[in-house]
Amino acid sequence: MSETPANPPALRCQGIAKNFGANRALDGAELAVPAGSIHALVGENGAGKSTLMNVVSGLLAPDAGRVEVFGKEERFGSPLEAVAAGIGMVHQHFMLAEAMTVAENVALGRRASPLGLRFDARRYEAEVERLSAETGLAVDPRARIEDLSVGLRQRVEILKALARGARMLLLDEPTAVLAPPEVRALFSTLERLRDAGRTITIITHKLDEVFALASSVTVLRRGKTVFAGSLEGLTPEDLARKMVGEAREVAAGELPVGGEILLDVKGLRADFSSGTGLHAAEFSLRAGEVLGVAGVEGNGQDELAGALAGTLAPSAGAQIRLLGRDLLPLGVRARSEAGIAFIPPDRHRDGLVLEFSLAENLILRDAFSPGRPCSRGPFLDRARIRASAAERLQAYGVHPPEPDLNAGALSGGNQQKVIIARELSRKPKVILACNPARGLDVGAAAAVHEKLLHAARGEGAGVLLISSDLDEVLRLSDRVAVLYKGTLREIGARGVTKDEVGRAMVGA
Amino acid sequence: MANGNAQAKSSATFHGPILVLGLVLLLAVIVKLCGADPRQAFEALLRGSAGSSVAWGQTLASMAVLCFSGLAIAVSFRAGIFNIGAEGQFVAGAIAAAALGTRVLPEGVPAALGLPLLLLAGAAAGAGWSMLAGAMKRWRGVSEVISTLMLNLVALILLRYVVSYPFLLRDPATIEGKGAPLPDGAALAGWGGTGFHAGVFLTLPAVALLWLLVFRTRAGLSLRAAGLNPTAAHACGIPVERVRMLVFALSGALAGLGGAMAMMAAGRLTKQLYPDYGYMAIAVALAAGLHPLAVLPSALLFALLETGSKAMERSANVPSEVIFLIEGLVILALLSRGIRLPGTRVAASAAADAGGEA
Numbered sequence: 009m010s011e012t013p014a015n016p017p018a019l020r021c022q023g024i025a026k027n028f029g030a031n032r033a034l035d036g037a038e039l040a041v042p043a044g045s046i047h048a049l050v051g052e053n054g055a056g057k058s059t060l061m062n063v064v065s066g067l068l069a070p071d072a073g074r075v076e077v078f079g080k081e082e083r084f085g086s087p088l089e090a091v092a093a094g095i096g097m098v099h100q101h102f103m104l105a106e107a108m109t110v111a112e113n114v115a116l117g118r119r120a121s122p123l124g125l126r127f128d129a130r131r132y133e134a135e136v137e138r139l140s141a142e143t144g145l146a147v148d149p150r151a152r153i154e155d156l157s158v159g160l161r162q163r164v165e166i167l168k169a170l171a172r173g174a175r176m177l178l179l180d181e182p183t184a185v186l187a188p189p190e191v192r193a194l195f196s197t198l199e200r201l202r203d204a205g206r207t208i209t210i211i212t213h214k215l216d217e218v219f220a221l222a223s224s225v226t227v228l229r230r231g232k233t234v235f236a237g238s239l240e241g242l243t244p245e246d247l248a249r250k251m252v253g254e255a256r257e258v259a260a261g262e263l264p265v266g267g268e269i270l271l272d273v274k275g276l277r278a279d280f281s282s283g284t285g286l287h288a289a290e291f292s293l294r295a296g297e298v299l300g301v302a303g304v305e306g307n308g309q310d311e312l313a314g315a316l317a318g319t320l321a322p323s324a325g326a327q328i329r330l331l332g333r334d335l336l337p338l339g340v341r342a343r344s345e346a347g348i349a350f351i352p353p354d355r356h357r358d359g360l361v362l363e364f365s366l367a368e369n370l371i372l373r374d375a376f377s378p379g380r381p382c383s384r385g386p387f388l389d390r391a392r393i394r395a396s397a398a399e400r401l402q403a404y405g406v407h408p409p410e411p412d413l414n415a416g417a418l419s420g421g422n423q424q425k426v427i428i429a430r431e432l433s434r435k436p437k438v439i440l441a442c443n444p445a446r447g448l449d450v451g452a453a454a455a456v457h458e459k460l461l462h463a464a465r466g467e468g469a470g471v472l473l474i475s476s477d478l479d480e481v482l483r484l485s486d487r488v489a490v491l492y493k494g495t496l497r498e499i500g501a502r503g504v505t506k507d508e509v510g511r512a513m514v515g516a
Numbered sequence: 517m518a519n520g521n522a523q524a525k526s527s528a529t530f531h532g533p534i535l536v537l538g539l540v541l542l543l544a545v546i547v548k549l550c551g552a553d554p555r556q557a558f559e560a561l562l563r564g565s566a567g568s569s570v571a572w573g574q575t576l577a578s579m580a581v582l583c584f585s586g587l588a589i590a591v592s593f594r595a596g597i598f599n600i601g602a603e604g605q606f607v608a609g610a611i612a613a614a615a616l617g618t619r620v621l622p623e624g625v626p627a628a629l630g631l632p633l634l635l636l637a638g639a640a641a642g643a644g645w646s647m648l649a650g651a652m653k654r655w656r657g658v659s660e661v662i663s664t665l666m667l668n669l670v671a672l673i674l675l676r677y678v679v680s681y682p683f684l685l686r687d688p689a690t691i692e693g694k695g696a697p698l699p700d701g702a703a704l705a706g707w708g709g710t711g712f713h714a715g716v717f718l719t720l721p722a723v724a725l726l727w728l729l730v731f732r733t734r735a736g737l738s739l740r741a742a743g744l745n746p747t748a749a750h751a752c753g754i755p756v757e758r759v760r761m762l763v764f765a766l767s768g769a770l771a772g773l774g775g776a777m778a779m780m781a782a783g784r785l786t787k788q789l790y791p792d793y794g795y796m797a798i799a800v801a802l803a804a805g806l807h808p809l810a811v812l813p814s815a816l817l818f819a820l821l822e823t824g825s826k827a828m829e830r831s832a833n834v835p836s837e838v839i840f841l842i843e844g845l846v847i848l849a850l851l852s853r854g855i856r857l858p859g860t861r862v863a864a865s866a867a868a869d870a871g872g873e874a
Contacts, residue, residue, distance in 0.1 A: 319751055341753030350751060358751040361744045368737060372752040375737045386733045 016079055018043035018176050018207040019064065019095075024073035025231075026059055028417065032408075033059040034070070035231035041176070041224075043078075046198060046208045048218040048239075051228035052251055052421060052451040057211045060228065061178050065097035066090030078175070088117075096169025100180045102161050104153045110164050111136050111149040114171045139167050144200055159190035166197070176207040183217060195221055213251075213449035215244040227251055230407070248450050267295030270470040271316075271330055271438050277323040278311040286311040286322070289496040291489065293438060293470040298461070300485025301474045301496065302509050308494040309474050310353065313442050316472070317350040318343045330438060344373055347437030351427055351444050353474075355420070359427045362416035366406070367397035369415050370430050404429035405455055421452030428459050439463055439471045445480060457484060478509060536817065538849060542842050550834050557832040564827020565820040573710025575816075575823045577781060581606075581790050582815035582822075583719040584774030585797030587726050588642075588767040590806045594730060595763040596743035601649060601664025602771040603794025604671035605642040609772025611671075611678055612641030614685055614695050614785035617702040630702035635715075635776050642772015643765040645671065650764030654757055660764075668794065679787055687784065695785030704780040715777040719812060722770070726808035739763060771797075796822070799847045818843070 019041040026034040034056045041047040051057050062068040064075060066084030075082050077093045084090045087097070104113050111132040136149035145163045153161060162182065169177055179198075183191045198208055198221065212218060218225055219239065227235040227250045235250045271293040278286040286308045293299050303309060314320030316328065318340040328335040335343055344350070352358035360369050371382040371393055382393050394411045401409035406418070406425045415423060424444070431439065441460055445453035461484065463469040474491075475481050481488060482504070489498040490512040499512055543561075544554040565575045585602040592599035613634040621630060649667055652658035679695050682688040687696040697703075704713040730736040741749040742756045750756045771794065779785050800818050804810035821843070825836040 317751065318753075339753070339755070340750065341755070344753050352748075352751050357745075358747050361741050361748055363744050364741065368741075371737070372741060372749070372754070375734050375741065375752070376754050383734050386735060387728075388732055388734060388737065390732075 016043060017041055017076075018078055019209070020076040021060065021064065022074050022076075024060060024063055024075070025071045026056075026063060026068060027071055032231055034063070034073075036073070036233075037228060037231060038233040038236060039064075039226050040236065041207055041209050043207050044202065044205050045224060046202050046210065046222045048222035048225045049209055049211045049228065050213060050215070050218060050225060050247065050251060052213065052449045055228040055251075056231040057228055058180060059231075061097065061180055061209075061211060064090070065095055065178060091172050091174070094173060094175035096166075096172065096174025096177045098162065098165045098169060098177065098179045098182060100182075100184060102165055104161060104164060104168075106154040107152065109150050109152055110147055110156075110167075113153060113164060114149075114168050116168075118172065135171055136167060139170055143167075143170065143197065143204070145197055157190075159186055159193065162186070162190075162194065163197070166201075174206075177201065177209070179208070179210045181211055181213075183212065183214065191217075215247055215450070218247065219244060251449070251451060267297065267468060267470075268331075269293070270295050271472070272327070272332075273316070273329075274327040276312070276315055276326045276328065278308075278315050278320060279323055285494045286315065286496075287494045291496065291498065293472055295437075295468045295470055296464050297486040298464050298471040298473055298484050300481035300488045301472065301491055302478050302481040302488060303474075303476065303491035303513055305476045307491045308496070309442065309476070309491055311494070312491065312496070313350070313353070313440050313474055316440055317348060317352075341373075341376055344434070344436075345377060349431035349434060349436035349439045349469075351431055351439065351441040353442035353446070355423050355427055360415045360423055362414065364415055365412050366401060366415055366418075366426055367393050367411035369426055370397045370400060370411075373430060373434065400429045400433050401426070403433075404459065421448045424448060424452065424456060428456055432459055432463050435467065436463075436469055439469050440474070441471060442474045443476060444473070445475075445477065453480075460484065478506060478513070482506060482509065539817075539821070539842060542845055543838075546838055546841065547832070547834050550838065552832050552834045557828050557834050560828040560830070560832040560834075561821075561824035563824075564830075565822075565824030569708065569712075570710050571823065571827075573706065573712035575819045576716050577711040577713065577778075578790070578793075578822055579812075579815045579819035580716045580719050581774050581778050581793050582797055582800050582818055583812055584722065584777070585771045585794050586800035586804065586811040586815050587722060587808060588770035588774075589797050589801035590804060590808060590811055591726060591730065591739075591770070592763050592767040593801060593806050594743050595739045595760060596746060597760060597763055597767075598659075598661045599646065599649070599664050599764065599767050600661060600795070600798060601646060601667050601768075602797045603792070604664065604668035605645045605768040605771035606775035606778070606794050607668075607671040607675050607789070608645035608768075609638030609642040609775030610779035610785060610789055611675060611685070611775075612772070613638040613776035614698070614779055615678075617698040617780075618685060618696040618784075621699060621702060623699045625699055625701040627701045630699065631704070631780070634698075634702050634780055635773055638776020638779075639769040639773040642775060643769040645772065646764045646768020647761065650761045653764075654761060675785070675789075676787055679785055685785055693787045697784045698780065702780065703783045704777065706781065711781065713781045715781060718773075718777070719815075722773075723808055723812050726770075726811075730808055735759075796843065799843050802847055802851065 017040040019039065021037060021039040024034050024037045037056060037060050039049065039060060049057050049060070059068065063070045066087040066089055077095065082093055105116060111129060114136055115127065115132040133149040136147070140146050145167055147160055147163050147167065153164065156164070166177065182194060186194060202208055210221065222239060224238050225247065226233055227247065229251065269292050273292070274290050276286060276289040289312060291299065301309070301312070311320060315322040318338060326336065330346055330348065333346065335346065338346065356362065361372065374382045383389055397411035398409060401411065404425050406422050406429065415426060418426065439460065444460065445456050448456065460471055464471045473481060473484055486502050487498065488500060488504050488509055489496055490509060492513060497512060499509055543557070547554045547557040563571070565571055585606055588602045588605065589599065616637040617630065617634050621633070645667060649660050649663040652663045653660050678684040679686050680692050685695045686692065687694050704715050706713055730739065738749065738754045738759050741754055742759045746756045778790055782789065796818055800811060800814045804814035821839050825839040828834050829836040
């Protein structure tokens with residue numbers, strides 16, 4: 009990083025370490041943000057980005073290392089001290105009082121008058137107006153937060169930080185909640201703030217955003233800084249490689265040559281009070297192939313997955329056969345014993361018990377099945393459960409691979425890998441994968457895709473990939489279908505264009 | 517992340533030491549506010565609950581009642597069922613055991629037959645009473661908080677009814693409100709003139725078995741999963757509805773067993789059989805962090821308070837209701853300290869969000 013005296017770093021972290029129990033979140037992380045620039049902090053889920061930002065913003069005290077802000081060493085005991093040093097943090101989940109106005113939120117936590125008794129709304133409204141004019145962040149100071157869009161709420165968060173005298177802004181995944189036009193507005197805002205001399209750090213794992221906005225980048229991997237420097241001369245591929253460690257290309261492999269039909273579905277109807285339902289879906293799935301089902305969410309995906317997994321009962325007249333065996337009368341457990349694996353769309357809601365250890369989560373499917381290797385009679389075989397968990401966590405690249413850790417302590421990507429490990433290690437015949445890479449960064453997504461493809465190509469499972477991510481569907485699938493308003497329509501084999509599928513997704 | 521861990525652990529720890537300290541302090545303040553001398557009140561409390569073999573006998577018998585009902589509450593809360601009907605299930609167990617003992621079994625029934633039969637009848641009746649609420653929840657979507665609470669009232673009225681009419685369970689030889697005496701082979705006699713009876717020993721295997729069930733068996737894993745995240749448990753093939761029904765039955769059986777035992781120790785059914793102990797059991801279970809092993813010391817603590825408070829009222833002139841006040845405050849304090857009930861996922865998911873991207 010260029011560190012001439014004329015351009016001293018506004019923020020410098022050296023050798024930051026932070027442990028959460030046995031989990032080493034930061035392990036000597038380094039960060040230097042040049043003053044008056046936009047810097048990107050990137051890394052996979054669980055790399056330590058948010059932890060590092062929490063250290064800088066005073067939410068967490070580091071176990072080791074030093075933090076320098078505008079050339080002065082700081083040891084923040086609370087977020088307020090970080091604010092006083094000129095640091096403004098904009099969290100991914102906004103910290104706003106929804107029933108209060110913009111001006112009131114900007115005033116929150118600050119002393120309104122010498123005794124703190126009188127609240128002068130005018131003064132803060134004027135302050136918001138002044139800041140709005142100065143930065144171009146237009147927002148009505150008298151509007152209630154609950155009436156504002158997500159993009160506007162984010163503006164309020166930024167204004168709040170600026171009103172407290174922030175010279176440096178830290179934004180945690182600022183675009184995760186925004187629609188595309190809002191993203192563009194945010195970017196121009198940030199550029200304007202930078203031109204006005206403020207220093208900005210954004211945390212992201214979207215590489216196109218890094219190149220669109222930042223001039224320098226720090227890459228974290230497993231709590232360590234693996235790269236820091238200017239973006240000049242770097243390609244997104246370079247950066248992705250640095251984030252992940254080694255190049256992990258997902259090779260789709262050879263086309264399967266007409267394996268036997270595993271799953272045969274006819275006349276699958278589902279009608280529930282919510283959602284569009286499902287209209288007579290019909291398809292078959294062969295061994296070794298990936299059938300991708302694209303579609304905008306809420307077009308029958310939950311119904312399709314639930315009816316196949318057994319969590320929802322379809323309407324009469326449906327036929328679901330696995331290798332000729334009728335699955336309809338079987339419940340969830342019997343279906344999973346028959347060879348159906350289910351990677352649910354929402355890992356927190358349907359996939360994991362967050363308060364359970366990883367080992368316990370890995371045997372959830374076996375809990376009610378006598379004779380599974382996890383038990384001796386009615387009792388849990390704890391030594392075997394731990395050993396098998398350690399082995400599977402290792403094999404599926406879960407970090408950290410600690411069987412006794414609570415699932416809630418893992419990052420999203422690693423939680424997803426735990427589910428994949430539980431489902432795929434049972435050697436299923438058919439895998440129902442719903443948005444398997446949602447919210448995951450490049451590396452974790454590639455790992456998940458690799459496991460799914462391996463199960464299909466290497467072990468002859470059939471994969472039904474139900475996803476709202478069109479790129480994911482096109483990259484992995486041998487055949488592509490689209491769900492639109494509850495109707496499943498097959499579009500074509502591999503090689504079908506994004507245009508064709510995109511049109512079908514909106515009913516054209 | 518560390519937060520997530522601490523959260524999960526806190527629900528499984530016994531808060532004994534804090535509890536004792538908090539109790540002593542609160543008691544001192546409240547007694548003072550009542551205008552009495554805290555020292556004298558403490559002395560009376562201890563003398564009344566642990567100052568003699570008679571006092572200990574009464575305390576341990578109360579502990580047994582609280583222990584069974586406390587286990588009933590702990591196991592159902594763990595499974596995400598807010599069964600607050602231990603009171604009614606206890607009474608149902610007592611009525612069934614009394615009916616069997618005085619109406620069905622012959623006068624000269626041997627103890628080896630009479631005692632287990634009556635206890636079983638109590639457990640079965642408690643389970644049945646509880647499953648009424650379970651069935652209403654499963655097939656009609658009635659919240660078990662409402663149904664178990666209402667069933668408590670029904671059970672109490674039923675109790676008053678059966679001991680009021682001679683052709684039911686009332687002892688024709690006494691005034692209204694007392695059941696007929698049990699045959700000797702069905703009663704639990706007190707030891708050496710105290711309230712202590714052999715049934716108290718049953719609390720030990722009960723606590724141990726419940727611990728084994730909850731933490732060391734597949735069924736226990738299913739039960740806890742169904743409590744913490746029923747949708748995930750369902751998606752993983754755990755029959756959540758069936759697990760819930762079994763937990764309703766188990767928890768009712770525990771409370772009903774306690775009711776039968778208490779009635780057998782009294783020698784007959786009475787209108788005032790440990791009133792409100794079914795509600796106190798909620799406090800016992802919460803203070804134990806819903807951990808079966810911790811239910812025993814927790815029950816002992818509350819039993820000491822309960823028996824001691826009567827003596828305190830007599831000799832230190834402090835109303836025994838003060839103990840209720842203190843119990844309430846202690847539970848509020850424990851709840852605000854972060855004992856989380858299964859089914860309330862706020863704290864857990866917030867911790868996961870905070871740690872999720874770190």
